[in-house]
Amino acid sequence: MTLVTPRVRRCARSGIRRGVYETPAKGAKIDLPMKQQPYILVVNGTKVRRPVFVLGAPHSGVNLIAQALRRTPGFHLGSITPGVLNAVYAIARRPSLAEENASGTATLLRDAFAEAWQLTPLTCPRCPTKRVPARKAAEPCRHAREVTRFGDASPDLLYCAKALSTAFEDAVFVQIIRDGRDVTADMLSDDHSLTWFRPSLANLDHELPNPFFGIETESERADYQGLSTAAKCAMRWRGAVRLSAQLHGVLDPRQLMTLRYEDLAGGEVEAAERLREFTGTRVSAKDLVRSKSPDIGSWRSRLTTEQCSDVKSVARVELSRLGYL
Numbered sequence: 663m664t665l666v667t668p669r670v671r672r673c674a675r676s677g678i679r680r681g682v683y684e685t686p687a688k689g690a691k692i693d694l695p696m697k698q699q700p701y702i703l704v705v706n707g708t709k710v711r712r713p714v715f716v717l718g719a720p721h722s723g724v725n726l727i728a729q730a731l732r733r734t735p736g737f738h739l740g741s742i743t744p745g746v747l748n749a750v751y752a753i754a755r756r757p758s759l760a761e762e763n764a765s766g767t768a769t770l771l772r773d774a775f776a777e778a779w780q781l782t783p784l785t786c787p788r789c790p791t792k793r794v795p796a797r798k799a800a801e802p803c804r805h806a807r808e809v810t811r812f813g814d815a816s817p818d819l820l821y822c823a824k825a826l827s828t829a830f831e832d833a834v835f836v837q838i839i840r841d842g843r844d845v846t847a848d849m850l851s852d853d854h855s856l857t858w859f860r861p862s863l864a865n866l867d868h869e870l871p872n873p874f875f876g877i878e879t880e881s882e883r884a885d886y887q888g889l890s891t892a893a894k895c896a897m898r899w900r901g902a903v904r905l906s907a908q909l910h911g912v913l914d915p916r917q918l919m920t921l922r923y924e925d926l927a928g929g930e931v932e933a934a935e936r937l938r939e940f941t942g943t944r945v946s947a948k949d950l951v952r953s954k955s956p957d958i959g960s961w962r963s964r965l966t967t968e969q970c971s972d973v974k975s976v977a978r979v980e981l982s983r984l985g986y987l
């Protein structure tokens with residue numbers, strides 16, 4: 663059977679671009695998902711293989727996993743650059759972007775990470791001095807050749823996880839889940855988290871569902887500005903854990919690993935072993951030991967009765983489904 667060059671057409675129902683292959687002899691058609699253009703991404707002279715992305719709701723332990731990965735030899739976790747942030751927020755504000763233009767979104771993400779993963783004397787945390795001649799400032803530093811694996815860790819990556827799996831077909835994802843009441847207590851004491859709720863930044867005109875704010879329906883959008891800050895924090899957590907649950911239906915089990923923040927306490931050795939098996943990176947259990955205080959269950963003393971009630975009214979189903987209630 664001879665296949666000819668595919669014509670590209672858009673599926674009327676899903677909007678997904680598909681390649682239609684025709685056999686001229688019998689006129690039979692085989693409708694196949696449109697394969698991405700092959701790509702090879704080389705950063706610092708190293709081919710990017712199986713990048714690791716760590717995801718989770720804000721204050722759910724992403725930084726803890728990031729710290730452990732960052733300390734393994736040869737692993738480079740990029741620092742958040744404006745390019746990465748712009749790409750992530752563009753997709754978070756308009757999730758349909760990634761489906762309407764999968765190829766363009768994949769290129770946008772790969773370009774952003776290729777820049778973020780570059781190790782130059784100016785960006786490398788191990789290079790002692792930032793005073794370098796201009797001609798060397800953009801070149802890979804002496805540590806760049808030691809990097810064998812790449813990754814990124816930011817709660818906001820959750821909003822573009824599906825697009826990341828399209829951009830990097832061999833990517834693996836580690837997501838971490840934490841009790842939404844502790845998350846809310848932490849968000850309420852974090853100025854950066856609260857910044858998002860300022861009227862000047864909380865633009866609710868974007869398409870629904872809006873996973874960033876956790877708003878799914880028109881009625882939730884209409885009521886949103888009247889919610890307490892604790893309820894808004896709980897909605898962000900709820901939106902994040904719903905996305906996390908959806909990822910199980912999107913990603914192959916070999917691509918997705920889920921950790922529970924509460925299980926890490928006293929379970930560092932098991933978690934490190936699971937991370938090693940899953941990512942192929944030798945994570946040290948001692949790097950998973952938390953120094954954070956207050957910690958598990960601290961919501962009991964940090965949330966008022968009213969705030970607890972607000973959190974439950976927004977996220978009771980998810981708290982219950984995850985075993986926290």
Ligand SMILES: [Zn+2]
Nearest residue numbers: 786789803805
């Ligand atoms: Zn360096």
